[in-house]
Amino acid sequence: MSTYDHGELARRLAYAVLQVPGVSRLVPGSGVEVSTHFAGGKVLGVRLGGDEVEVQVALDRLPIAPVAAEVHDAARRVLSQFGGHRQVRVVVADIDIESLAGSETHANL
Numbered sequence: 001m002s003t004y005d006h007g008e009l010a011r012r013l014a015y016a017v018l019q020v021p022g023v024s025r026l027v028p029g030s031g032v033e034v035s036t037h038f039a040g041g042k043v044l045g046v047r048l049g050g051d052e053v054e055v056q057v058a059l060d061r062l063p064i065a066p067v068a069a070e071v072h073d074a075a076r077r078v079l080s081q082f083g084g085h086r087q088v089r090v091v092v093a094d095i096d097i098e099s100l101a102g103s104e105t106h107a108n109l
Contacts, residue, residue, distance in 0.1 A: 007038030009082055010046045013055065016074040017046075022061030023071060027093040029056050034091075049086070053079065056091040060099035064092055 014026055026045025028034055034056045036043045047054040055075055059067050068090045075088045 005038070006036060006048055007041065007043070009078070009084075010036035010038065010043035010048060012078045012081075013046050013053065013075055014043050016078045017055055017057060017071050020067065020070045020074050022059050022067035023057050024060040024096045024099060025058045027056040027058050027091075029091070029093055052087045052089055053084075054089045054091065056093045058094035058096050059092055060096040062095075062100065064095075068092055 017023055017026065026043075028044040034045055034047045034054060036046050036048050045056045053075060055071060057068075057071055061067055071090045072088050075090070079086060079088070
């Protein structure tokens, strides 16, 4: 990957992922925090590794697989804008069940 600003990349990844219908929030994970630190701040739920980008999300829509696939695609689009060829790992760390109450998708749990 060419030279780039880690903070800018992490922020753009977070923004793109949060635009995916069904993603309610980024999740820092449990135990070791999933985040990207940079001068002036950090982005929770996005980890920029050497060969991999990890994104941890909570969903408010089912089924899980199509939403996770769109999160993956959104992250790949951002990475391609930065000239990156890293693998993308999507972790669905939580389901916001309250958001599913009363919807037809609630029965798919």
